[in-house]
Amino acid sequence: MKAVVTVVGEDRVGIIAQVCTSLAKYNVNVLDISQTVMQGFFTMMMVVDVSAANVPVAQLAQELDEQGKQIGLSIRLQRRDIFDAMHKI
């Protein structure tokens, strides 16, 4: 099962490292990354595989959200199906 992780926040050293370390702890595999800095704001999108995650996806999304808040980032994990449903026929 694939999901999209969107990370937004003020740019600083180590954001990718922090997020990826966190994902690794949950046994989530990163498949693709795209990142950019717009007006000082760091925006990253990742496609990840959550099939082998060691917690249920809802819990994973919730915990990433909380961890993001602690380090001043918005980290959002959403199952990929929602984007396919809305944009592909």
Added chain:
Amino acid sequence: MFNVKEILATQDMIDKRHLDIRTITMGISLLDCCHEDVNVCAQKIYDKITRRAEKLVKTGEDIEWEFGIPIVNKRISVTPIAIVGNTCNTDSYVPLAMALDKAAKECGVNFIGGFSALVQKGATKGDWILMDSIPEALAATERVCSSVNVGSTKAGINMDAVAKMGQIIKKTAELTADNDGLGCAKLVVFANAVEDNPFMAGAFHGVGEPECVLNVGVSGPGVVHHALQKVKGQPFDVVAETIKKTAFRITRMGQMVGVEASSRLGVPFGIVDLSLAPTPAVGDSVARILEEMGLEVTGTHGTTAALALLNDAVKKGGVMASNHVGGLSGAFIPVSEDEGMIAAALSGTLTLDKLEAMTCVCSVGLDMIAVPGDTSASTISAIIADEAAIGMVNTKTTAVRIIPAPGKKVGDMVEMGGLLGSAPVMPVHPESSADFIARGGRIPAPLQSLKN
């Protein structure tokens, strides 16, 4: 591998345009809960609902997190209680309403619909008991919603029931006078009521429905409004096309969530209700969509045409995006629940008469309208009769959810709180309809040909 623009577009709709799943509603049949003893019947109702809907809220919350889409309400609809209660040897169904309320609280849902009766052609003993029980039931419970279907295209209009419901609405307002007549916000009088509507207060689980089913109501007035802001001044062909495309996207999401939720709960997926349901939040208004089309204030000349286009385009866009479309499907125009409607009513441009005209071309009818507390029961009945006639002749669902707010006069505000919002008290015609309502009987079903 993935399209950043599409992902951002979806997130923008959710974060800034109030895109959400408005409700997932589990319909539960209570036909097997009949019993002669009303208390046993109440217990059976409680047991069945809490068993069937045990995981509804948890499942909804899991899906919210997994897909990152808010599901605002999780709700339950049940078989019309007048049918279930008919076997009980009792003269009040209030204990059944209490059982529904208790079950709703246990399951964690904010509303439960189905304290209902279908009396379009005539009323059984149970139907009369139910109607008589409504004021007390709505005053004594917190989450129970009630509806009565008084007319249909095939049966005509039951004017005895129309007369009765005018009195019931007045009594409900009196019993909940401490809260500005809040009970009336949970009471809908229908014509051509649908059996699979997921939206409150009018949801009930029809007798043609399966044992248990999951229906979904989508929303997104803010998304449509935003899309139309990008096509300012362009012809209506472009407007209609833009609304269709937006409605398609919103509905696809509703379909996906509905299928996911029903498979996890192990119940069949029923329908997606393609409705634009506003909330009192700024940026989540149907009235503002109409104004975006070029009207200075909703309610002015051109409003009915604008609403007709909106309603039709939403359905056309949504129909292709879902396997099964049902419920009320269209644009809702509840006054108290729509920030733009409230403003239009306060300015005096949006009147009861114009709202009535608008209900000819949109989903449902006179919804969440506050009128002076001294409005007579016969005037309310006459308003119901007018609305039912529009539904009957046009083969569409119409409804009246009206609040004769005790002690309030024209210009006062009625505060409902939460999603129910607040409504300015609107004037009604002072001339009497009492003799008209006193006639009773039935208005015959209309001719379906020779349409002019």
